[in-house]
Amino acid sequence: IWDYHVVLLSKIESHYQIFDFDTRLPFASPLKQYIHATFIEPEQLPENFHPYIRKIPLNSYLSNFYSDRTHMLGQIDSTDFPDWPIINQSQVHTITLANYLSLGLSLNDDSEIIKPVSLSTFIKDLSDEGSNLV
Numbered sequence: 494i495w496d497y498h499v500v501l502l503s504k505i506e507s508h509y510q511i512f513d514f515d516t517r518l519p520f521a522s523p524l525k526q527y528i529h530a531t532f533i534e535p536e537q538l539p540e541n542f543h544p545y546i547r548k549i550p551l552n553s554y555l556s557n558f559y560s561d562r563t564h565m566l567g568q569i570d571s572t573d574f575p576d577w578p579i580i581n582q583s584q585v586h587t588i589t590l591a592n593y594l595s596l597g598l599s600l601n602d603d604s605e606i607i608k609p610v611s612l613s614t615f616i617k618d619l620s621d622e623g624s625n626l627v
Contacts (some may be wrong), residue, residue, distance in 0.1 A: 495592055500527075502548075502619055509620050535609055537540050545596050548619065549604040557602050559587030 501512040502524065509524035516522070518530055536544045560580040565571075581587055588600055596606055609615030 509522055524620060525616055528612050532570050533611055543608060546584055546607040547593055548607055551603045557588045564590050
């Protein structure tokens with residue numbers, strides 16, 4: 494099973510919120526609520542089903558992410574690609590979606606791979622409030 498999901502984690506007035514454009518949860522959702530509604534405790538899953546998360550700092554993502562839309566090839570007709578320009582096409586050093594999805598690849602972009610051992614530690618790893626969220 495392979496699935497990737499892109500969300501934005503933001504701290505608004507000292508509260509962490511998840512912005513997810515592909516969920517049935519409220520938009521935006523408090524971090525704790527989102528994690529508990531979206532993930533199963535890792536200890537209840539076989540090891541090969543444990544989630545991995547790549548946490549990417551905003552500035553790094555904005556300056557390094559490059560989409561050439563190759564991940565859409567064969568999925569939709571190229572005439573259905575978005576009208577807006579390719580993201581960061583003029584950048585020399587870029588990171589593609591495939592790079593971000595490759596968990597064994599060191600990207601040198603300050604991103605961090607997180608493999609939660611519990612939902613509580615996952616919330617702590619995503620925030621700087623730690624146990625105050627749980």
